[in-house]
Amino acid sequence: MKSTHLLKDLRGTDLAEALDFRVLPKVLLHEHLDGGLRPASVVELAREEGYGGLPTEDADELREWFHRGAKRGSLPEYLEGFAHTIAVMQSAEALERVAFEFIEDMAADGVIYAEVRFAPVFHTGGGLTQDEVVAAVVKGLDRGGSKYGVEWGLIICAMRNRQDSREAADLAISWRDRGVVGFDLAGEEAGYPPKAHLDAFQAVQRANFNITIHAGEAFGTKSIWQALQWCGAHRLGHGTRLVEDFVETGDGENMRAGSLARYVRDHRIALEMCLSSNVDTGACSSLETHPFPLFHRRGFRVCLNTDDRLMSNTEMSKEYRIATEAFQLELKDLERVTLNAMKSAFAPHEKRRKLITDVILPEFSEIELSGKP
Numbered sequence: 070m071k072s073t074h075l076l077k078d079l080r081g082t083d084l085a086e087a088l089d090f091r092v093l094p095k096v097l098l099h100e101h102l103d104g105g106l107r108p109a110s111v112v113e114l115a116r117e118e119g120y121g122g123l124p125t126e127d128a129d130e131l132r133e134w135f136h137r138g139a140k141r142g143s144l145p146e147y148l149e150g151f152a153h154t155i156a157v158m159q160s161a162e163a164l165e166r167v168a169f170e171f172i173e174d175m176a177a178d179g180v181i182y183a184e185v186r187f188a189p190v191f192h193t194g195g196g197l198t199q200d201e202v203v204a205a206v207v208k209g210l211d212r213g214g215s216k217y218g219v220e221w222g223l224i225i226c227a228m229r230n231r232q233d234s235r236e237a238a239d240l241a242i243s244w245r246d247r248g249v250v251g252f253d254l255a256g257e258e259a260g261y262p263p264k265a266h267l268d269a270f271q272a273v274q275r276a277n278f279n280i281t282i283h284a285g286e287a288f289g290t291k292s293i294w295q296a297l298q299w300c301g302a303h304r305l306g307h308g309t310r311l312v313e314d315f316v317e318t319g320d321g322e323n324m325r326a327g328s329l330a331r332y333v334r335d336h337r338i339a340l341e342m343c344l345s346s347n348v349d350t351g352a353c354s355s356l357e358t359h360p361f362p363l364f365h366r367r368g369f370r371v372c373l374n375t376d377d378r379l380m381s382n383t384e385m386s387k388e389y390r391i392a393t394e395a396f397q398l399e400l401k402d403l404e405r406v407t408l409n410a411m412k413s414a415f416a417p418h419e420k421r422r423k424l425i426t427d428v429i430l431p432e433f434s435e436i437e438l439s440g441k442p
Contacts, residue, residue, distance in 0.1 A: 077437045081397035088393075090386035091179045093403060094432045096410035096424075097374055097385055098281075099306055099341035101226075101255075102187035102206065103154045104377025105174070106167055108132040111379075114157035114166070118195075123153055132382065139380040142351035144287040145257055150380055159195035164202060165209035172213025172221060178384050181428055182414060185210070186224035186253050189240060190233065199240055207248040220424065222250030222415050224281065227269055229254055229261030238269035242276045250415035251279035253306065254296075258287040263295045270300040279303055279415040281341065285310035286352045290329055297329075297338065304413055305333070308340040309352045312360035324363065339370045339413035344391050345383045346376035362396040365406070372410035404433040 079087055106114075108128040115123050124134050139147045158164055168185075175183045189202040197205070203225070210221050225241035227234035234254065241252040252273045254263055263270075263282055273280055284296035286307035293311055296302040305311075314327035326334065333340070342361050347353045353360070364371045373388045375381070392398055392406075411425050 076400050080399040082394050084398070084400065085390050085393045090389045092436065093179055093386075093389065094407065094429050095178070095180045095385045095389065096372070096407055096414065097175065097180050097183040098304070098339070098372060098410050098414060099343060099374035099376055100183065100185050101377050102167060102171060102185045103151055103158060103191070104380050105171060105375070106154050106379050107170060107174070108135070108379065110167065110170060111154060111157055114163050118157050118159060118163060120156045122156060132379070135379050136382040139377070140349040142349070144350040144352070147350045147380065148257070154379070155191050158192050159197070161197060161201060161205040164192060164205035165212070168206045168209025169213040172210055172217055172219050174378070174384070175219045176217035178386050180219060180385055182220040182411065182416065182424055184222040184224055184250060184415060186226050186255070188226040188228055188237070188255065190228070190231070190237065203240065203244055203249070207244070210248065220416065220420065223248050224251045224253050224415070225249055226253045226255040227266060229256040229258065229263075229266070234266040234269035235272060238272045242273065242278055245276070245278055251281055253280075254282045254300075255306070256283070258283060258292055263292065264299040267299060274301050281306055283307060286347070286350065290314050293333075294329055297332070302338070304339040304341055306341050307343060307347060307352060308333070309342070309347055309360055311340070312363065315363070326367065334367065334369045337370050337413070339372060339409060340364060341374050342371050343374045343376035344388055345381040349381050356391065356395050361392065365396070365402065370409045370413060372406055372413065400433070400437055404429070407433070
């Protein structure tokens with residue numbers, strides 16, 4: 070035990086120093102498969118796949134290269150590193166390996182349920198069909214889940230700057246009973262409104278399937294409004310720019326939510342917030358200006374996520390620690406964030422309820438009562 074005090078009495082830096090965040094049961098809803106590879110795996114796969122474009126074959130140097138390139142304060146520049154990870158994910162064997170290692174990493178980090186997303190269309194350069202791409206990823210996720218006991222779901226992404234979003238939607242729907250749990254729209258946000266992909270979203274809605282959309286990261290409230298009212302999003306990827314729908318009424322702590330923000334809160338639409346990534350991409354100028362604490366205090370369904378573990382050099386335990394120290398969170402806040410994520414997961418209701426009642430609540434209660442780190 071690292072502290073003689075009950076952890077429930079600690080907050081902020083004191084709690085962060087007393088708590089091993091890996092022991093907390095965590096739920097991850099927003100991570101890109103091609104943004105979370107192990108650097109050593111990228112090097113090995115590049116050799117196996119015959120890809121010679123890496124800037125270095127030293128795994129530690131490569132890790133630093135990805136993170137250095139990602140933290141330039143620009144989403145388009147942040148996305149540049151994906152050319153290398155995607156290049157080494159062009160065979161069924163590579164895709165299965167990356168998916169398996171994702172689950173292995175989740176288990177090591179204390180994640181009990183994880184949703185991971187990717188765009189299959191980017192992985193057909195080696196001759197695989199999109200169905201074969203999805204099959205390989207599902208195989209790896211399933212193998213990892215069976216070995217480590219981590220529950221998982223796969224989300225299919227369409228890309229904002231492409232014209233084949235309906236194909237991606239149909240692919241997601243066709244795999245809905247075989248591991249795929251939802252549909253997403255990703256990529257550079259500015260200049261590519263979600264309503265341009267209305268046909269794809271209507272197909273998903275007609276199939277009674279799940280929708281999450283990257284919105285409010287690199288563009289403002291209009292993107293969020295379209296994602297909700299035109300495209301039927303059940304969750305928002307990032308959503309940081311929703312803060313623009315708040316108006317100061319006095320001091321900085323007294324903020325009045327506008328109609329869009331109230332809609333998001335009242336309809337329990339989850340905000341998939343990614344602290345490190347949001348600073349790296351320039352969605353937020355700094356951690357101190359991140360709207361997470363405002364949303365959290367006002368009762369929004371916010372949750373913590375990694376976005377791209379390789380690019381932002383992070384993991385869920387690190388994101389929990391960052392939030393705890395920066396925003397003076399208590400153990401009950403971390404529990405609430407975890408419950409928010411599990412309630413908004415695209416898993417069946419029975420699975421969500423079971424993980425909440427059998428894992429999350431008991432484990433947080435045990436840590437709180439015993440002071441065990």
